[in-house]
Amino acid sequence: MSPMRILILVVLFFIAFRLLTAGRRKKTIEAKKASASGPKEQFADVLEEDPVCHKLVPRQQAVQLRRQGKSYYFCSQTCCDTFSREQGERT
Ligand SMILES: [Zn+2]
Known part of the structure:
Protein backbone atom coordinates (compact mmCIF):
# COMPACT_ATOMS: atom_id res chain seq x y z
CA MET A 1 0.00 0.00 0.00
CA SER A 2 1.37 3.44 -0.94
CA PRO A 3 1.58 6.23 1.68
CA MET A 4 -0.83 8.32 -0.45
CA ARG A 5 -3.57 5.64 -0.13
CA ILE A 6 -3.08 5.46 3.62
CA LEU A 7 -3.45 9.25 3.86
CA ILE A 8 -6.69 9.15 1.83
CA LEU A 9 -8.07 6.38 4.09
CA VAL A 10 -7.16 8.39 7.20
CA VAL A 11 -8.89 11.49 5.79
CA LEU A 12 -12.00 9.47 4.85
CA PHE A 13 -12.08 7.89 8.31
CA PHE A 14 -11.75 11.34 9.90
CA ILE A 15 -14.63 12.75 7.78
CA ALA A 16 -16.86 9.78 8.64
CA PHE A 17 -16.04 10.20 12.33
CA ARG A 18 -16.83 13.93 12.20
CA LEU A 19 -20.19 13.27 10.50
CA LEU A 20 -21.17 10.66 13.11
CA THR A 21 -20.30 12.86 16.10
CA ALA A 22 -21.97 15.92 14.51
CA GLY A 23 -25.21 13.96 14.04
CA ARG A 24 -25.15 12.78 17.64
CA ARG A 25 -24.51 16.30 18.98
CA LYS A 26 -27.46 17.72 17.00
CA LYS A 27 -29.77 15.12 18.55
CA THR A 28 -28.77 15.99 22.13
CA ILE A 29 -29.34 19.70 21.47
CA GLU A 30 -32.84 18.94 20.16
CA ALA A 31 -33.60 16.85 23.28
CA LYS A 32 -32.45 19.68 25.54
CA LYS A 33 -34.68 22.17 23.69
CA ALA A 34 -37.73 19.90 24.10
CA SER A 35 -37.22 19.49 27.85
CA ALA A 36 -36.55 23.20 28.42
CA SER A 37 -39.87 24.36 26.95
CA GLY A 38 -42.13 22.90 29.64
CA PRO A 39 -45.75 23.87 30.20
CA LYS A 40 -46.13 27.28 31.78
CA GLU A 41 -48.55 28.05 34.59
CA GLN A 42 -51.73 29.14 32.86
CA PHE A 43 -53.47 30.90 35.74
CA ALA A 44 -52.44 32.78 38.84
CA ASP A 45 -53.06 31.31 42.26
CA VAL A 46 -56.31 32.27 43.98
ZN1 LIG B 1 -55.79 25.58 58.55
Whole structure:
Protein backbone atom coordinates (compact mmCIF):
# COMPACT_ATOMS: atom_id res chain seq x y z
CA MET A 1 0.00 0.00 0.00
CA SER A 2 1.37 3.44 -0.94
CA PRO A 3 1.58 6.23 1.68
CA MET A 4 -0.83 8.32 -0.45
CA ARG A 5 -3.57 5.64 -0.13
CA ILE A 6 -3.08 5.46 3.62
CA LEU A 7 -3.45 9.25 3.86
CA ILE A 8 -6.69 9.15 1.83
CA LEU A 9 -8.07 6.38 4.09
CA VAL A 10 -7.16 8.39 7.20
CA VAL A 11 -8.89 11.49 5.79
CA LEU A 12 -12.00 9.47 4.85
CA PHE A 13 -12.08 7.89 8.31
CA PHE A 14 -11.75 11.34 9.90
CA ILE A 15 -14.63 12.75 7.78
CA ALA A 16 -16.86 9.78 8.64
CA PHE A 17 -16.04 10.20 12.33
CA ARG A 18 -16.83 13.93 12.20
CA LEU A 19 -20.19 13.27 10.50
CA LEU A 20 -21.17 10.66 13.11
CA THR A 21 -20.30 12.86 16.10
CA ALA A 22 -21.97 15.92 14.51
CA GLY A 23 -25.21 13.96 14.04
CA ARG A 24 -25.15 12.78 17.64
CA ARG A 25 -24.51 16.30 18.98
CA LYS A 26 -27.46 17.72 17.00
CA LYS A 27 -29.77 15.12 18.55
CA THR A 28 -28.77 15.99 22.13
CA ILE A 29 -29.34 19.70 21.47
CA GLU A 30 -32.84 18.94 20.16
CA ALA A 31 -33.60 16.85 23.28
CA LYS A 32 -32.45 19.68 25.54
CA LYS A 33 -34.68 22.17 23.69
CA ALA A 34 -37.73 19.90 24.10
CA SER A 35 -37.22 19.49 27.85
CA ALA A 36 -36.55 23.20 28.42
CA SER A 37 -39.87 24.36 26.95
CA GLY A 38 -42.13 22.90 29.64
CA PRO A 39 -45.75 23.87 30.20
CA LYS A 40 -46.13 27.28 31.78
CA GLU A 41 -48.55 28.05 34.59
CA GLN A 42 -51.73 29.14 32.86
CA PHE A 43 -53.47 30.90 35.74
CA ALA A 44 -52.44 32.78 38.84
CA ASP A 45 -53.06 31.31 42.26
CA VAL A 46 -56.31 32.27 43.98
CA LEU A 47 -56.20 32.70 47.75
CA GLU A 48 -58.87 30.87 49.74
CA GLU A 49 -59.62 31.28 53.43
CA ASP A 50 -59.32 28.21 55.60
CA PRO A 51 -62.64 28.02 57.55
CA VAL A 52 -60.89 26.34 60.51
CA CYS A 53 -57.78 28.43 61.21
CA HIS A 54 -58.68 31.38 58.90
CA LYS A 55 -55.34 31.26 57.10
CA LEU A 56 -55.18 32.28 53.44
CA VAL A 57 -54.06 29.38 51.26
CA PRO A 58 -53.30 29.30 47.51
CA ARG A 59 -55.99 27.16 45.87
CA GLN A 60 -53.49 24.94 44.01
CA GLN A 61 -51.75 23.98 47.26
CA ALA A 62 -54.85 23.73 49.42
CA VAL A 63 -56.61 20.58 50.60
CA GLN A 64 -59.99 20.65 48.88
CA LEU A 65 -63.22 19.34 50.34
CA ARG A 66 -66.54 19.32 48.48
CA ARG A 67 -69.62 19.34 50.64
CA GLN A 68 -73.26 20.04 49.62
CA GLY A 69 -72.14 21.54 46.31
CA LYS A 70 -69.69 23.91 47.98
CA SER A 71 -65.91 23.75 47.86
CA TYR A 72 -63.85 24.33 50.98
CA TYR A 73 -60.10 24.86 51.03
CA PHE A 74 -57.80 24.06 53.93
CA CYS A 75 -54.15 24.76 54.71
CA SER A 76 -53.62 21.15 55.77
CA GLN A 77 -55.29 17.75 56.02
CA THR A 78 -55.59 18.33 59.80
CA CYS A 79 -57.81 21.40 59.26
CA CYS A 80 -59.85 19.47 56.69
CA ASP A 81 -60.40 16.66 59.21
CA THR A 82 -61.36 19.14 61.97
CA PHE A 83 -63.87 20.80 59.65
CA SER A 84 -65.50 17.55 58.51
CA ARG A 85 -65.68 16.36 62.15
CA GLU A 86 -67.38 19.62 63.21
CA GLN A 87 -69.82 19.38 60.29
CA GLY A 88 -70.58 15.78 61.19
CA GLU A 89 -71.34 16.72 64.82
CA ARG A 90 -73.75 19.48 63.77
CA THR A 91 -75.89 17.29 61.50
ZN1 LIG B 1 -55.79 25.58 58.55
